[in-house]
Amino acid sequence: MSTVAELPAGAGPAPAEQLAARWEEPRTVRAWFTTVDHKRIGRRYLVTASVFFGLAGVSAILLRTQLAGPEAGLLSPQEYNQLFSMHGTAMIFLFATPMLFGFGNFLVPLMIGARDMAFPRLNAFGYWVFLFAGVFMWASLPAGAAPNGGWFAYVPLTDEVNSPGLHLDVYTLGLLFLGISTTAGAINFIVTALKLRAPGMSLNRVPIFVWAIVATSFMVLFALPALNLDNGLLFLDRRFGTHFFDPEAGGNVLLWQHLFWIFGHPDVYIIVMPALGIVSAVLPAFCRRGLVAYPLVVLGVVSISIISFGVWAHHMFATGLPQLSLSFFSAASSIITIPSGLQLFAWLTTMLLGRLVMRAPLLFVIGFIVTFVIGGFTGAMFALTAFDQQVTDSYFVVAHFHYVLFGGAVFPILAAVYFWLPKITGRMFSERLARWAFWLIFIGMNVTFFPMHLSGLFGMPRRVYTYPEGLGWDPWNLLATLGSYILAVGLLLVVVGVVHALRRGKPAADDPWGGDTLEWATTSPPAPYNFPVLPEVHSLHPVWDPRTAESVAAGAPEARTLAEGRQTIRTSELDARYEQPIEMPESSLRPLVAATGLLVVFGGLLFDWYWVAAGGGLLLALTMVGWLWPPAEPT
């Protein structure tokens, strides 16, 4: 193994062998189910989320094909409703956040110089819950019982009277189920970033990507409860006859919208923020210099995560809220563009002052900047109440949020796929294939979504399964459908590129791009213990900094080798002073069993089998009892 051969003398082959013995997992089926390695879990998040992206993408292709011409008969209205609801729900909940959490899982411990996440078993549990919740929701589609009320499921459309059947129960229970995974992941990220940073990595030396993941996680902790409550109340209303959203018995339909958007607007940033973090991580490697205005970018990240909680009602400008409150939310929605713009100018300045190396990841970053700015521009238009009320629920909205989310999340995600593929797989990809993919995606994306601005302004409402001829919408719809095919081919090329790299790719160097963060200081792919010697960080760009490199060379103290056990270093929250080594858990089947218990709970609830659900709860509780029982040896 090259890891051992290249080791600096200080660590010596002996500790590396010790480390490998303690960290490596056998190649057995059991080990596949019991692993707690953050890198394997991160890869699984990436693959699973990509599969859900594919399913949601195929749904979108079907929708676009139906809309290619007027009065088409490919899909029935019922099928159309389920497909567009699943498309939105899956893209938001089952693709965007889990995909970014996948990168976070793989990268955060590497970037901060740790050997795993703070709670490795909780991490495995979070993955299994995500997988089960995703399957739970997608399985409803072939059964004809998929959610059909749109991704934000407004009542009273979605109450028991207007939407009978299991459709919306799949939605509420599926999202509650998934919420457990997202919350667990968020807590894990924050604690990992607070306590496991390598000695010397004080807060002002934390990579922007880690800052972004932490800010996102805080938003999850404070935003997701509103969605969970909303779904819990809707489930109770539908199944047990409570009256939270029933105006006839004193309830209120707007309560749903308030709670949904108190979650939903921060969620836009929950999706976009880690993606912005990716951009800040990719740029320095291809501009050959550090990111400009690091403190301001960090402040921008933090202030976006706070202000995003004060803008939710701009989704409700057309619901008849008091005029005064609209002005407040309009103002907050305009203010939030300032920290976003600040980041944008930091990237542009970095590119201006740097020496650009035009490789595929940078192309995707530039594609991101172009589309995201267009999306941000229409976003600023929506912040004005009067304009919003004109175009609400039209295709203009669809165009806007696809520019924001495709531009703001998918382009950075694709940049990340190419940027970290060598690190994750140890293989280089074909640059030519990647460029073809970029241009097809960039052109396809704009040809798909730009005409929607126009059809929206010409009055086409969103979520219609067809439209009559002669309203002036036909050419724009045909164009959008053609664009979606180009886009699909481009995305397919990405898959081809990844598979090609895995099968035929040249072995990747440890640091193929000359990056500045610690993941490039270890092997590609990293050994199970990440770093033979945990580094001591002396600057914001540890890999470009000779003192940090020295800290892992000859004579590194055993306090940072920790070869005696399965350990990593715990440091203080703010300035990352060395506190003590902590023991990391071994692999375990319990996360999978606990997640299975939860699956039984939610399945039981869905089908009215409450005793089954109780049995699942019991399985979960018993697993937790053993999981958390104090270990035999002193800790």
Add this chain to the structure above:
Amino acid sequence: MRGGVAAVTEPAALATELPAGRSTGWWGMALFIATESTLFAALLGSYFYLRFQAGPQWPPAGIRPPELFLPLIMTALLLPSSLPLLWAERGIRRGQQWRLRAGLAATIALGASFLSLQAMEYASSLEEFTFTTDVYGSLYYVITGFHGAHVTIGLLMLTWLLAAALRGKFGVRRHERVRIAALYWHFVDLVWAAILFTVYLSPRL
């Protein structure tokens, strides 16, 4: 293992001499409580939102404002239930196993009495209205029931601690789990104050 000088200078031995700082588990629980508090805040916020949108009469016609006698006794049981737990935690920090066990048992007894009184209260209020009567009934039972579920989970955690404590699993330097589970109990305990104000006192304002 090495002997002699190395045994007392290796990182694990040195670390116990240093100020310990907060553990990962402590932070995990603190963040979990943060997200749970947000959930309760959203729930109680929904109560006031629905109340003020529902019209001038609250509770709606046909339902009397909640009785205060039982809830106040429940408060008197639950709010002080954190004290024996604090006392138990301080005890185990000095290695006093009996204080840990006695304190846990006392908190469990107080929490269990709280739950039985809540059951009694339900028995009487269910005669008057249920959660399907109107939105007031829905809010009343969902809020108190949701909190009751948290008390139940808290009690399960404390019982689990007591079982481990009776087997001597905790000691002067090994009581992180006591500290973390206690945090959760204090949270469940304090949330009750907000529920008492919202559900029982605010309709009389």
